[in-house]
Amino acid sequence: MVQDDKMSKLFTGFPPISTPEWEQAILKDLKGADYAKKLIWTSPEGIPVRPYYRAEDLDKLNSSEFNPMEFGFINDTEGRANGWLIRQDIDVTDYDQAKDKCRYLLSHGVESIGFKMEDPHIVEEVREFLKDLPLEEAEFSFEGFVPMQILAVLNEMADSGKLDPEKIHGSCQWDMLGDFSLYGSFEFDEDEELAEVADWIHQAARFPGLKIIGVTGRNFHQAGSTIAQELAYSLAQANEYLAELTEIGVPAELVARKISFHFAIGSNYFMEIAKFRAARMLWVRILEGHGIQKDQLPAMYIHAETSRWNQTVYDPYVNLLRNTTEAMSAALAGIDSMTVLPFDYPYEEPTEFAERIARNQQIVLREEAHFDKVADPAGGSYYIESLTSSIAEVAWKLFQDVEDSGGYTDAFYEGKVQDAIVTAAFERDRNIAQRKEILLGTNQYPNPAEEMLPKVDTVRLRSKVMDTNLAEAQPMNLYRASEEFESIRFETERSGKKPVVFMLTTGHLAVRKARATFACNFFGCAGYTVIDNPGFATLAEGVDAAMKAKADIVVLCSSDSEYATLGVPFAGLLRMKAIPVIAGYPKEIIDQLKSAGIQHFIHVRSNVSATLKAFNALILKE
Secondary structure (H helix, E strand, O other), X not given: OXXXXXXXXXXXXXXXXXXXXXXXXXXXXHOOOOHHHHHOEEOOOOOEEOOOOOHHHHHHHHOOOOOOOOOOOOOOEOOEOOOOEEEEEEEOOOXXXXXXXXXXXXXXXXXXXXXXXXXXXXXHHHHHHHHOOOOOOOEEEEEOOOHHHHHHHHHHHHHOOOOOHHHOEEEEEEOHHHHHHHHOOOOOOHHHHHHHHHHHHXXXXXXXXXXXXXXXXXXXXXXXXOHHHHHHHHHHHHHHHHHHHHHOOOOHHHHHHOEEEEEEEOOOHHHHHHHHHHHHHHHHHHHHHOOOOHHHOOOOEEEEEEOOOOOOOOOOOHHHHHHHHHHHHHHHHOOOEXXXXXXXXXXXXXXXXXXXXXXHXXXXXXXXXXXXXXXXXXXXXXXXXXHHHHHHHHHHHHHHHHHHOOOHHHHHHHOHHHHHHHHHHHHHHHHHHOOOOOOEOOOEOOOOOOOOHHHOOHHHHXXXXXXXXXXXXXXXXXXXXXXXXXXXXXXHHHHOOOOEEEEEEOOOHHHHHHHHHHHHHHHHOOOOEEEOOOOOOOHHHHHHHHHHOXXXXXXXXXXXXXXXXXXXXXXXXXXXXXXXXXXXXXXXXXXXXXXXOOOEEEOOOOOHHHHHHHHHHHHOOO
């Protein structure tokens, strides 16, 4: 009671502030600056993100078509408070090695195993492989296997009493539409394959925890999509499965229970939390549209995987930071299982050390940060609830556009899906090229001395080559955001020459230091040797020092006003000795400087990757 009195006095000492009062205070602090430009950020989905949110924003959502507080499935992990299963993947090339690794992982904190296979496999070998797995002790996902083989073994074991169907949890990860999106055509007759999967679903009905269809939404992310596109097109694929399978007699509720979603986790922390919450909201809406009653709605099963698109080859330990924040957002959003990719995933077969760190990142989130103790910790957050509703609204419009085109397959044949993703990816690529979007250690703050080429497994680096000769639609292109910059670094390393870039700093102290730092980062992205300097009293002194350093490029770092007197003499002193570059873009005297022989200017609007490619062509051509 005493404590309650103290709290009451505390709050009465601070009278409530209305939104108009907050807005007036903000406008006063802005001193005439444009409110929208300064404080409102527009996401790639076109969602305006305001500087602050209040309780009244939730009141607005209550009257919205998309009310995140309405459904119980926004954060439902099958009865667990917020527990997710820690997954690690195994590439199956040798069955015995895969079984040994599985046992090791399960004894070191892993609760879910993802088996991945690309080569053809023999039925009898798969049977022996499955029989040796502790199928009742963990969750197992099979990607690249034929579901019929998995089901045959499970049914055989269940019939003989060797396993309890209720204790089987996992996924066969069959995804006909996902493969269609990657190859641009169906491998088999679509109707025959759907009839076969209908049979698989009926067979799997005795295994409540076994999913048959896996919607591979992470592929949209890896093609450069926005969050809303990843969500909308994944739901469109799932809806097409529902529509086609119910049409041939499979109950909608049974189909829904046999679908799992495999999403990527991007780097936009709060937006990713909202994405997973919006996914559950929209899935409920779709299931209701198929006539499933609310009391029979199955929870959406979500497997999340840290972003492949974000991972970099250079400065690879930064991948640990990316993975951690991504894993945090997925855990807070209440996913069912999660894979944290090893930090060395982009350039080599992951080492035992990298895999250990990857699973420990999840273990720390659970055992030390206690992320599993609170169900839906984001629930009620003015900001995240608003983002959830906004993402749901944008994704739903995209979903409806696909449905208006006749469904996912028809929309893909028309090129609508690919065109939308390519447009989004182009914008992201341009932002990365101009360093508006930062990939630490790759397009900003690189380590120019780092050499990764000797460590790189070029097979892993190479994008998966699709045989598109028989493609009936344009396949999606999967890539990583850093590939353009990495190709420049590899070219520098392969040349055996490390171009030397010398900073000729002079004039205004603060400006020259800032521009030298900018230029060092700029050229460091190509793996050049960069030499910064405290400053020179004269141009002649600086050029002389640059020549002694055997500079290939000399960057004049000073203020725009000083370039008017320094620029032309700088070009004259360097003529035929090195490439002169100006840090900045002094518009008023550009023509004068170009006439003097200076053709290169680096500044915040530069396309960094295109500029560095041009320098590589100029310097490394010998």
